[in-house]
Amino acid sequence: MTMPAASHRSAPFRSRRHWLAGLSALGAAGVLAALPRPARAQSGYPARPVRLIVGYSAGGAVDAVARSVGQALSASLGQPFVVENKPGAGTNIAVKATIDAPADGYTLMVTANALAANMALYQPAPFDAERDLVAVSLIGRVPVVIAANADTPYAGIRDLIAAAKAQPRGIAFASPGNGSTPHMAVEFFERAAGIELQHVPYRGGAQALTDVIGGQLPLIAVNALEVQPHVKSGKLKVLAVLSPQRSAVFPDVPTIAESGFPGFEASVWYGVVAPAATPMPLVERLHAEVQKALQTPAVRERMAQVGGEVLPGPRDAFVQLIRSERARYDKLVRDAQIKPD
Missing domain, CATH: 3.40.190.150 (Bordetella uptake gene, domain 1)
Structure with a gap:
């Protein structure tokens, strides 16, 4: 017995044909709706702020x-x-x-x-x-920088190291707070240089800068941006930048690596x-x-x-x-x- 022509088409073929027809009916919006959620999210990203x-x-x-x-x-x-x-x-x-x-x-x-x-x-x-x-x-x-009051006797980081070795924990430095990046940077530096400084934490860099400029403390550790205007005004001097390359803000100041600590970085x-x-x-x-x-x-x-x-x-x-x-x-x-x- 001859089968009807339509019956020669397998069920998978019919399913595939119906699926394609369905996609055509759905249109672009329907296709997107059928995609997994991450794909939908990425296709129009970002759609809002x-x-x-x-x-x-x-x-x-x-x-x-x-x-x-x-x-x-x-x-x-x-x-x-x-x-x-x-x-x-x-x-x-x-x-x-x-x-x-x-x-x-x-x-x-x-x-x-x-x-x-x-x-x-x-x-x-x-x-x-x-x-x-x-x-x-x-x-x-x-880079984090170590800066000093302009009246301190330290011309550079080597002078500070020599003075700190002569009087362990006798030289204080201010930082924006316990556990702040500048504080941690100096802690790393102390271990590399074999010295001990006295840490005085502040709640933020502004008051710390005020006290170092005023002479209450000799040193401060802070990022380069914060000391820049005070260095320009002559109230502070930068002893070292704790980065692999010199800072564009302080191109004449040697890095800590140039000062005898190759490979040291605290940025x-x-x-x-x-x-x-x-x-x-x-x-x-x-x-x-x-x-x-x-x-x-x-x-x-x-x-x-x-x-x-x-x-x-x-x-x-x-x-x-x-x-x-x-x-x-x-x-x-x-x-x-x-x-x-």
């Missing part, structure tokens, strides 16, 4: 860098990247807000060294950066992170966009203005930096018994 959380007050170096990068991303992606300042608890408030945000690419954080240091400083650890966040891109670094670094579950294709796209932003004259100039440099590179470099910095700070906090303010 993106938050850039910063764990510091407006007006500081991290805030300035975040705003510059955010403007470049806005120009490239066509949506505002809005800086949201959430200072407090050594940036832990901002980190927690980022971790708890939806992992959809609409909440990012511009962070610094505290992300690595706070896991050792605060016990129990308030978060695990490698578990709770995903590294998007490194932005750049700014403030900046990077972008996102909630851990952010889809990896979106993370990779954001990394590429930040890399583009780092090539723009505006971002490069802004980094130079705060005394630093951009650090373009693969995402894995930032992943490894967080991991290595976490281990380095963990050892320092235990050895020096540092407690947060």
